[in-house]
Amino acid sequence: MSVVKVGVTGAAGQIGYSILPMICSGQMLGADTKIDLALLDIPQCEDALRGVAMEISDSAFPLLNSLKYGSDPREILRDLDVIIFLGGFPRKAGMERKELLQRNMNIFKEQGAALNEVGKPTTLCLVVANPANTNCLVLSHHAPNIPKKNFTAMTRLDHNRASFQIANKVGALTIDVKNVAIWGNHSSTQYPDVNHGTVRGGAIRPAVNDDEWLNGEFISCVQKRGAAIIAARKLSSAMSAAKAAVDHVRDWFLGTKEGEWVSMGVISDGSYGIDAGLCYSFPCTCVNKEWHIVQGLDINEFSRDKMNLTKQELTEERDEAFSA
Amino acid sequence: MFKVLSRAFSQQLKDPVRVVVTGGSGQIAYSLLFRIASGSLLGENQPVILQIYDLPHMQAALRGVVMELLDGAFPLVHEIVASDLPETIYANADYAFLVGAKPRGPGMERGDLLKQNGEIFVKVGQALDKYANKNVKVLAVGNPVNTNALIAMSNAPSIPKENFTAMTRLDHNRALCQLGTYLNAKVTDIGNIAVWGNHSPTMFPDLSYVTLNGDKIRGKIDNTWYEKEFIPVVQQRGTAIIAARKASSAASAASAAVDHVRDWAIGSNGNWVSMAVPSDLYNGEYGVPPGLIFSYPVVCVNGAYQLVKGLKLDEFQQNKIKVTVNELLKEKEAVADLIRK
Numbered sequence: 001m002s003v004v005k006v007g008v009t010g011a012a013g014q015i016g017y018s019i020l021p022m023i024c025s026g027q028m029l030g031a032d033t034k035i036d037l038a039l040l041d042i043p044q045c046e047d048a049l050r051g052v053a054m055e056i057s058d059s060a061f062p063l064l065n066s067l068k069y070g071s072d073p074r075e076i077l078r079d080l081d082v083i084i085f086l087g088g089f090p091r092k093a094g095m096e097r098k099e100l101l102q103r104n105m106n107i108f109k110e111q112g113a114a115l116n117e118v119g120k121p122t123t124l125c126l127v128v129a130n131p132a133n134t135n136c137l138v139l140s141h142h143a144p145n146i147p148k149k150n151f152t153a154m155t156r157l158d159h160n161r162a163s164f165q166i167a168n169k170v171g172a173l174t175i176d177v178k179n180v181a182i183w184g185n186h187s188s189t190q191y192p193d194v195n196h197g198t199v200r201g202g203a204i205r206p207a208v209n210d211d212e213w214l215n216g217e218f219i220s221c222v223q224k225r226g227a228a229i230i231a232a233r234k235l236s237s238a239m240s241a242a243k244a245a246v247d248h249v250r251d252w253f254l255g256t257k258e259g260e261w262v263s264m265g266v267i268s269d270g271s272y273g274i275d276a277g278l279c280y281s282f283p284c285t286c287v288n289k290e291w292h293i294v295q296g297l298d299i300n301e302f303s304r305d306k307m308n309l310t311k312q313e314l315t316e317e318r319d320e321a322f323s324a
Numbered sequence: 325m326f327k328v329l330s331r332a333f334s335q336q337l338k339d340p341v342r343v344v345v346t347g348g349s350g351q352i353a354y355s356l357l358f359r360i361a362s363g364s365l366l367g368e369n370q371p372v373i374l375q376i377y378d379l380p381h382m383q384a385a386l387r388g389v390v391m392e393l394l395d396g397a398f399p400l401v402h403e404i405v406a407s408d409l410p411e412t413i414y415a416n417a418d419y420a421f422l423v424g425a426k427p428r429g430p431g432m433e434r435g436d437l438l439k440q441n442g443e444i445f446v447k448v449g450q451a452l453d454k455y456a457n458k459n460v461k462v463l464a465v466g467n468p469v470n471t472n473a474l475i476a477m478s479n480a481p482s483i484p485k486e487n488f489t490a491m492t493r494l495d496h497n498r499a500l501c502q503l504g505t506y507l508n509a510k511v512t513d514i515g516n517i518a519v520w521g522n523h524s525p526t527m528f529p530d531l532s533y534v535t536l537n538g539d540k541i542r543g544k545i546d547n548t549w550y551e552k553e554f555i556p557v558v559q560q561r562g563t564a565i566i567a568a569r570k571a572s573s574a575a576s577a578a579s580a581a582v583d584h585v586r587d588w589a590i591g592s593n594g595n596w597v598s599m600a601v602p603s604d605l606y607n608g609e610y611g612v613p614p615g616l617i618f619s620y621p622v623v624c625v626n627g628a629y630q631l632v633k634g635l636k637l638d639e640f641q642q643n644k645i646k647v648t649v650n651e652l653l654k655e656k657e658a659v660a661d662l663i664r665k
Binding site: 017018020021022025027047048050051052054055056057058059060061062065157160161163164168173174175225228229231232233234235237239240242243244247 | 349354355358359362364384385387388389391392393394395396397398399402494497498500501504505510511512561564565567568569570571573575576578579580583
């Protein structure tokens with residue numbers, strides 16, 4: 001059995017609590033892969049982190065090979081194969097976006113520097129903490145020893161949500177919806193695109209047969225799903241976010257299925273007119289632990305406008321983050 | 325009540341089974357539902373229909389949980405039903421995780437806790453009796469588990485007694501973890517732990533038969549560590565988790581629930597596991613009187629559990645077992661009017 005070293009930052013938080021049992025029970029890397037688990041959180045969360053480590057140990061997972069936890073990134077992020085960055089600065093009521101960007105930039109600058117010192121050059125990184133795309137850029141910028149292609153941001157939750165909305169509309173199972181694409185920022189400017197997707201093997205648009213819904217309510221529903229969950233649960237969508245992170249890493253690590261793609265925030269190479277160097281969500285296939293942007297998709301005017309809008313937002317975020 | 329229906333299109337899978345989870349908007353269910361949805365319970369070829377119960381005033385929160393399950397894009401979840409109607413939730417159930425229970429409030433005596441939960445589990449038993457499949461496998465998770473399971477069982481006379489169990493797998497897993505640390509061994513190399521009795525402070529985690537890589541190692545375990553450290557640590561682990569997390573041990577409880585039902589359904593591979601099951605099945609074996617739900621070491625095979633027989637109990641073990649038997653008898657007495665003859 002192989003052993004993979006997996007790190008999780010912000011592990012004492014809500015998404016951490018949801019994701020750790022998923023990782024340790026084989027959902028992420030399969031039933032034949034043991035996990036060396038490393039958990040990081042800030043000193044203020046020391047007790048909570050210890051508590052979650054105790055529970056993971058108490059779960060007696062056969063696949064858990066070892067467990068370490070602490071607040072020193074240079075110790076915890078050392079020599080890992082996969083790192084999921086859940087830890088970030090949460091948006092407080094009344095906080096300006098500029099301040100949110102600034103505070104997160106500080107966190108990801110520090111962790112990037114630590115990673116640069118102690119990380120493997122093959123470490124795969126998934127940034128979940130918001131603003132995910134820009135945090136991912138900052139992290140990568142401060143860890144130049146690790147190739148840019150190893151840094152991704154999560155839009156898989158939006159991808160899964162979009163797939164469900166289509167499935168729900170036509171009365172299908174979510175997994176019968178393939179190849180939706182999330183373009184851009186994991187924010188309210190994200191663009192869920194169904195023009196290249198299928199449901200039960202047939203194109204989505206004709207199957208749904210409601211362009212007004214697809215171009216309007218569908219998009220805003222996916223964009224606002226997080227808020228809808230908070231309104232219902234009075235808590236944010238930790239489990240589904242954790243599941244999406246597990247999906248993202250699994251597909252990246254083990255490869256996407258033939259004929260299927262997934263949505264990942266990656267550092268652009270200029271594809272589809274998206275400036276190289278921006279962290280932008282694209283449809284991607286994965287093989288041999290590498291992602292490849294799906295090329296050659298037809299982009300109509302409606303899509304182009306949406307894609308530009310989210311590109312604009314990301315450009316502004318990047319400029320703000322790196323201007324300080 | 326709301327229902328989300330889907331039909332499988334492209335999968336070569338078995339027919340779905342119906343899995344009930346009560347207390348659906350709570351902490352344990354939040355962890356549990358996502359593990360079940362992922363295939364942790366019955367494997368990756370077994371689709372599930374989730375039938376999730378909560379009280380009327382929790383349906384809005386439950387709706388949020390269902391939204392998240394749907395957003396989870398789980399290949400194995402073929403249908404989700406969420407309701408406060410027993411006839412809907414228990415209909416044709418194949419598995420039932422009874423997580424919902426009344427928690428202990430401030431000033432509440434254990435007797436009150438027993439009675440109030442007892443009333444809940446009378447109704448649960450009746451609903452299972454009326455609506456569920458006769459071969460439904462039931463696991464009580466909500467405390468006080470043993471007595472809750474007993475009450476449900478006695479109010480479901482058309483369902484075989486052996487289908488009613490209560491969870492001591494969390495204690496078993498906690499014992500494994502503590503022993504693993506002590507021996508510096510992997511939990512997968514440790515065998516033959518036995519948890520006896522009530523899921524309560526009188527629970528007895530017994531290392532008398534424990535093996536490491538197949539070899540008996542009780543002789544290598546320091547008696548003082550065993551009695552003064554190991555047993556209290558396992559018994560009080562829940563409290564220690566609450567102290568650290570400021571919240572109770574939902575994730576590990578959910579994981580234990582999955583382990584319990586999974587091993588019951590698909591086998592424990594020859595390994596001993598701990599399950600609280602009807603003592604009626606075992607004719608006074610190990611000094612446990614009939615009429616209780618009592619945790620024993622068992623091995624699971626072919627969808628059933630089998631008592632590990634023929635174990636010799638020394639005085640230490642017998643005393644520990646007596647204490648937990650007596651506690652269960654007292655609990656039963658406190659809810660005697662809820663136990664259908």
